[in-house]
Amino acid sequence: MKKKVGLILLAAMILVLYIPSGCPAFAVSAPHIIIDGEIWLLSDQGGRLFLLPDTYYAKIDNMDNDFYYITFNGISGKVEKNLVSTIGYHTQADGTMQELRIDSQFYDFKTIALKSAMDGAAEEILLPVSESFIFLGEYPLTEMWYCIRYNDKIGYIKAARTTVPNIQIPVFVPENASPDNTGDNPESDAPGTEFDKAPLIRVLIIAGLCVPAIILIFLLFKPQKPKKRRYYYDE
Numbered sequence: 001m002k003k004k005v006g007l008i009l010l011a012a013m014i015l016v017l018y019i020p021s022g023c024p025a026f027a028v029s030a031p032h033i034i035i036d037g038e039i040w041l042l043s044d045q046g047g048r049l050f051l052l053p054d055t056y057y058a059k060i061d062n063m064d065n066d067f068y069y070i071t072f073n074g075i076s077g078k079v080e081k082n083l084v085s086t087i088g089y090h091t092q093a094d095g096t097m098q099e100l101r102i103d104s105q106f107y108d109f110k111t112i113a114l115k116s117a118m119d120g121a122a123e124e125i126l127l128p129v130s131e132s133f134i135f136l137g138e139y140p141l142t143e144m145w146y147c148i149r150y151n152d153k154i155g156y157i158k159a160a161r162t163t164v165p166n167i168q169i170p171v172f173v174p175e176n177a178s179p180d181n182t183g184d185n186p187e188s189d190a191p192g193t194e195f196d197k198a199p200l201i202r203v204l205i206i207a208g209l210c211v212p213a214i215i216l217i218f219l220l221f222k223p224q225k226p227k228k229r230r231y232y233y234d235e
Contacts, residue, residue: 029088032057033068039084041070041077041137047119049077050137050147056172057093060086073097073136075154089174096169097136100148100162102129114155118145125155133157135167 035056041049052058052072062069067078073095102112106129114125118139127133127150139145144159159165
């Protein structure tokens with residue numbers, strides 16, 4: 001009896017310890033837009049905020065019939081649906097924010113005026129030349145402007161007035177969902193490859209668990225030969 005109880009407990013431990021940890025876990029993808037070509041981030045009113053960087057992803061927060069609503073570099077806006085394609089992405093997409101400063105040739109001034117908007121009437125925002133600010137995106141016209149954030153204010157400055165007049169934005173390289181996949185295998189980058197491996201892994205895990213379980217069941221219910229009883233008589 002004690003032997004059977006021990007085998008039952010052993011089987012329970014195998015099921016509890018190995019089944020949850022043995023199942024493959026895959027990151028859940030969220031819908032993102034793929035920025036390809038000249039794509040503008042628009043305000044809720046439809047005004048242009050800045051040009052989104054080519055090759056980058058941006059998570060979709062919401063959508064309607066005509067627009068995807070996204071947040072990029074901490075700025076919420078929308079893009080036209082017919083200009084972008086979408087993809088599932090499992091992690092936080094990189095942004096392109098950089099810390100910049102005013103070029104030293106303008107240090108004779110105390111402040112430089114920023115535009116609060118590039119189209120329509122815009123109030124001026126005064127930026128001290130000694131302060132740093134955050135690059136958010138480009139606004140190309142006949143000359144390049146930058147959309148920047150200074151403290152809690154968003155404004156625009158000519159790129160030529162900054163320490164980085166020709167900003168370099170690296171190509172975005174999406175993170176691979178499976179750490180086992182490498183660029184050496186062309187098939188590893190095919191969409192859905194890591195998910196296609198899941199059924200085989202599950203089969204192997206289940207098979208590995210079933211074999212000891214079958215052995216335990218056999219041992220539990222194996223017919224026991226009756227023990228020969230010995231009778232002792234007092235002579």
